[in-house]
Amino acid sequence: MTDQTPALRLEGIVKTFPGVRALDGVSFAVMPGEVHALMGENGAGKSTLMKVLGGIHQPNEGQIIVSEVPTVMTSPLQAKSKGIVFIHQELSLAEELSVAENIYLGELPLKSFGRVDWTKLYAQTDAILEKLKVGFNAKTRVGDLSIANQQMVEIARALTVDAKAVIFDEPTASLTDAEKVVLFDVIADLKSQGVGIIYISHRMEEIFKITDRISVLRDGQYQGTVVTAETNEEGVTQMMIGRKLDLSRAAVTHELGDVALEVRDLSCGKLFENVSFQVRRGEVLGFYGLVGAGRTEIAETLFGLRNPSGGTIHLDGNEIRINSPADAIAMGISLVPEDRKGQGLVLGMNCRDNMTLPQVSDLTAGPFVAEGAEIAIFDQYRDKLDIRTPGWKQTVGNLSGGNQQKIVIGKWLSMHPDVLIVDEPTRGIDVGSKSEIHNLIRELAAQGYAVIVISSEMPEVLHVSDRIVAMYSGKVMRTFTSEEVTEDNLIQAISGITPTNKVA
Incomplete structure (x- = not known):
């Protein structure tokens, strides 16, 4: 984190829905070359904030700043063009298409007369898949892959652009331990290239293993940012829920039945x-x-x-x-x-x-x-x-x-x-x-x-x-x-x- 200019900054973001103030003046920044965790209970506003960033929702107030340039995100495609890439928890793949077609969907390399350059497409895709150390190739039908491997296809999409910031939303939910190791290697590689990483996860062991800083939302409001190495699970939990969490189980006080x-x-x-x-x-x-x-x-x-x-x-x-x-x-x-x-x-x-x-x-x-x-x-x-x-x-x-x-x-x-x-x-x-x-x-x-x-x-x-x-x-x-x-x-x-x- 030597570059002190944020890769991405959100300032004073407010988003309301009928009867609900989902985000209440949230400010959040991720630096180049850092893995920044975004945490909070379900319903805290994490998903809404990311949808604002991705152009799915338009904020009522506030602004998005990419590399110090104020930007209005009107669609996910525009967000990607600005270098903001999402790896969604919910898979959004076309199962009948190949891995290559899914990764470059909407951006297929073309030859003259609008024809797809399949040779170039497969070569580019296989180069990305080699980095991910997966056991399938560019021509594999996505519907034939396991859920874990489909998640790896989602991750591969992030490697196709010159990303300023990559958002990982619960990326390990369907990965095996071996695939998690590969994912963490990919994140480390992106980090070394100066890409800012926003990492959303409920898994504390992952947060404390790979992140540099942690920002917390609660009830749509920003609660603060802490350096990961300077806090612990109890401290983060208290920021998230506003109280200490009692993890001890009381002894059984009722009689067991038949x-x-x-x-x-x-x-x-x-x-x-x-x-x-x-x-x-x-x-x-x-x-x-x-x-x-x-x-x-x-x-x-x-x-x-x-x-x-x-x-x-x-x-x-x-x-x-x-x-x-x-x-x-x-x-x-x-x-x-x-x-x-x-x-x-x-x-x-x-x-x-x-x-x-x-x-x-x-x-x-x-x-x-x-x-x-x-x-x-x-x-x-x-x-x-x-x-x-x-x-x-x-x-x-x-x-x-x-x-x-x-x-x-x-x-x-x-x-x-x-x-x-x-x-x-x-x-x-x-x-x-x-x-x-x-x-x-x-x-x-x-x-x-x-x-x-x-x-x-x-x-x-x-x-x-x-x-x-x-x-x-x-x-x-x-x-x-x-x-x-x-x-x-x-x-x-x-x-x-x-x-x-x-x-x-």
Whole structure:
């Protein structure tokens, strides 16, 4: 950061929507050659600020200054032409086109008479892909790539222009550990070239690993900027939520009830085999393991999305057969899925309709849906779960991640399940909302629900669980009580190491 002229500066940005002041005089700057984190809870204004920067929204007040030149951004294409490049969390790729066509979409190299210069296009693309160390080439159809590799295509777009600033929005959400290393190398390379990096992420370990400074928004207002090396997670969290965060879990003060769900030697082809466990009413049973361990597949089998190849499922001591999600719901088993946007919500619908969707056939008055009954259900669970929304008419896609997750949980709680399965309860949710979701899970257990939590985050599964099932390669390695589990023995178990130090 030797050049003291900011690569990008936003001054006094105000953005209002009907009834909402989303940004309230925000000023923010990123220097050439620095990685600058932008943090805040969901709903703090980060996305709105970036949309203003990208020309999607026009500010009511304030200005954008690129390399000390005041600029009006009227579209994402203009932002890119000014050297402002976005790597979006939500993929925006054309799956039927090749990698090369996606990377240079709208800017394809041309020969005479407007013909595409395919040789040049593929050569340029392969040169970029070589920097990213990916295992596919320019001609690969994007729809044939994994989500992680599609994310790498998004990142490749940033390398096609003379960028002044590159904005990464939750770039590692779908990347493996190996791909994260490549991404961080790319960011380091951009940094060495004097490009300013804005890095938006909820993952504290990444923030403290790669960033130079951290700026925080709260409720649409700028809270300040700190040097990363001079602060810690607690300090940043307090800036984000305005209070200290209590990460300790209170001891269980309620009596556990009878066994609600028992699984005996359950198998599903090669996905998992001979899995056995119990969960009691009033208990949170955590599942922890590496990607591919079989945790989500077990949840999907219990919810009727997969057919087991062996074993039995027992509810309240009685063996049951679950052939479909409708069977699971009727028997009192509900699933909050891992992908809330793709599987848990209809983003274009309002809050009320999302929450009552599974039971809409039961809420009819003649040929019509009983609107009053729907609103009553929404109001009940909005209050119970502290869902922050102006009202039931609000489109779910406009809510923060934490409030979207509460809508999904409320949807299934309104069905009055005996067993609630929550897969990755806080993925993509800020630290303050995480704490709320964790407290909610504990409260649901205290109310007598049998809760199963699947998480890829060790602190989370340690924090909310009474017992933890450690899985490796489709098998249950060990089941720990909260008293006996440690980070070391949990890591050993999910790595396939038995207590006798032999790999399974």
